Amino acid sequence: MKRIGFLSFGHWDNNPAYAARTAGDTLFQSIDLAIAAEEIGLDGAYFRVHHFAKQLASPFPLLAAIGARTRKIEIGTGVIDMRYENPLHMIEDAGAADLISGGRLQLGISRGSPEQVIDGWRYFGYEPTEDKTDADMGRQKGLEFLEKLNGIGFAEPNPNPMFPNPPGLLRLEPHAEGLRDRIWWGAGSNATAIWAAQQGMNLQSSTLKDDESGKPFHIQQAEQIRLFKRAWRDAGRTREPRVSVSRSIFALVNDQDRYYFGHEASRTDKVGMIEPNKRAIFGRSYAAEPDQLIEELATDEAIKEADTLLLTIPNTLGVDYNVHVLSAILQHVAPGLGWR
Template identity: 70%
Template sequence: MSEKKIGFLSFGHWTPSPHSRTRSARDTLLQSIELAVAAEELGVDGAYFRVHHFARQLASPFPLLAAIGAKTQRIEIGTGVIDMRYENPGYFTEDAGAADLIAGGRLQLGISRGSPEQVIEGYRYFGYHPAEGESDAEMGRRHAEVALQMLQGQGFAEPNPRPMFPNPPGLLRLEPYAEGLRQRIWWGAGSNATARWAAQKGMNLMSSTLKDDESGQPLHIQQAEQIRIFREEWARQNEAGHGHGFEPRVSVSRSIIPVVSDQDRAYFLGQRDSSDTFGMIDEKTRAVFGRSYTAEPDELVEELAKDTAIQEADTVLVTVPNQLGVDYNAHLLESIVEHVAKPLGWKTPEAA
C-alpha cells in the first residue's frame, strides 16, 4: 500500500454516566482539543470531528476548530461532516475563513447534505425550508454550492454608497477571506452519483463507513468503485476544459482497534464485528454499514491489506471512542501508527 495521511474522527459523544470520561459538553470540547494536541505529537496527520444537531455530541464546529488551530502547529483540522441543510452559506464562509486563518491554512472541511437526524426535519428549526418541489437533500446541495462560490473570494455584493467605513473598489466579498480554503472542501458522498457530482463541483471526496447499497457487495468494494467514479469524472472535467486547478484528495473512514494491551482486550475483544451489515436507514434507502477491524496487529495488517477502498484512498480517518478519555485514545492512535500504519506502508518511520 502507498503512504497515506492518517487522521482521527471523533463524534464527540458525551453522557452523564459514571462510565464515561466525557460527562458534559464541556468535557467533550476540552478533551477534543487535548486529543488533537496529543495526536499532533504522535505524528498523526489530522483531527476531524463529526457534526450532529440535537444530540449529546459535537455540533457547532468552528469554535472548536479555531481553538485547536490556536493550540497546534502542523496537524490538519477538519470535519466529517457538516450538514449543509442547517447552514447559512454566508456565516459558514465567514466562520470557516476565520478558523482557517487562525490555523494557518490547515482546515479541511467535510460537508454534505446530511444523514438521518435526531429530530424530524431539524433544519426547519434553524429557519431553512426546501423550496417548492425541492427535497431537503437538494436544499443541502444548494447551500453548498452558494458557499463554494463565496469561498472563492470574488466580490459579489453591491457596496453602500455611504458606508460606515471606506470600502475597497468594486463589489465586496465576505471577510475574512482565507486563500486556498476553497480547494480544501470535501464532499461526504453517500452514493456513486453524489461522488460524481462532487468531482463536477471541484470538491475532494470523503466516504464514510456508511454508504448507499448499490450492488450488494461489501463496503470496501462498493467504496473503491465510488472512488474510481469520482476520479474518472474529475479527469473528464479536466479533459473538457472545466478543470479545477488542483489534484483532489480522497478519504475513507474506518473503525480500527489494534489489541496490544489488557485494557484493549477488556474494552474491545468481545465486541468484534467482522463483517459488513446491510439495512434500511430510512423508508427508501438501503445502506451498507462497514465492519469494524478489531484484532491483534498481525491479523489487522493482513485484513486491512485486503481493503480495496483504503488502497484507492490517500487519507484514512479512524473513528475513536472519545468517551474513553484522552489518554486511552492517544494510546489507540499511537498503536495504529506503530502497529498498523508503518507495517502497511501508510507511514514511514521518518514521517511518523
C-alpha cells in the first residue's frame, strides 16, 4: 500500500480557459476537491504556499475549513516557507486547524525557495542576523517551531493575570497532541534531508532538487531518501519516518486527457540554475496510456522508496476534471503498481 494524495499550487487568473478565475474560486474549489478526493479514496489533500502571487498563500483557514468538511483524508502543506513565518503564531494556527480536523494535519515546512519578489520575507518584517543567510533564518524558525510545538511550558506567567493560570511556565494554546510527529521538511539537497532526519522530521522531496551527481532525477532522489532513512536510524529514533515524493502523472484515458497532456509524454528531466551558483535538476512529467504509464512508473526508484506519493494537479481546470485525473490514477494505474 502507498498513500496517494494530491498537491495543488492553487493558481487563479482571469483567464477564460480557467475554472479558477479569482482567489475565492480557488479556495472554494480546493475545499470541494478535498471532499471529492476523500470520497474516491484518496489519502491526502496538500497545498503549496506562495506569497506575492495569484496562488494559495495563507494555508490555515483553508486547512481548517477542509478539516471541518472531511473525516478521513490527511490535510497538509507542501511546503510553508518558514522565512515568512512567526513560529509561535503558526503554532496556534496549526493547533487550531489540527484539532478541527481531528488530528489529520500533516505540515510540510522548509527554509524556502526562490519567490516572486526579492527578499519577500523582509516585507513581512523578518531579517536574518548579520552573520546568517535567509536560509539559515528559515531553518532556525523551523527549529523554534518544532521546539515550542512539544507542549512544554516556556513563558513566565503574569503574577496578576486576567484569568487564573495553571502552575508553572505556560505553553501556547491550543496544543495539538501528536502534531510534532506530523511535521515534514521539504529538502532540496542530500544534506538537508540528513538534517531533517536528525531533527526528527518526516521528509518531503518534490520534483526539484540540487543536481549533486548528474544522475537521472529519480536516482538522485532515491539516494536522498536512503540517506534520510539511514540518518533517522543513526539518530536512534523509534517511530517509523514518513517520506513523500511529488510527481506530475496523467493517465491518458480519453481525448480530453490527450488534448491537455499528450504533449507531456516526451518530457525528460531538465537541469537549470535556480539560484546563482546552484544547479538544480527538475524531474520529468509522466503522461501515457495506463499500461505504458505503469511500465514507466515501475522504474522510478524514488517512488519505490517513498510511502506517500503526491500528485500535482492542474487546479485551474476545475474540480470535476481533477477528480477525473485522480480517479484515473486510482483505477487504472495504482493497482498495476501494487499501490492499491
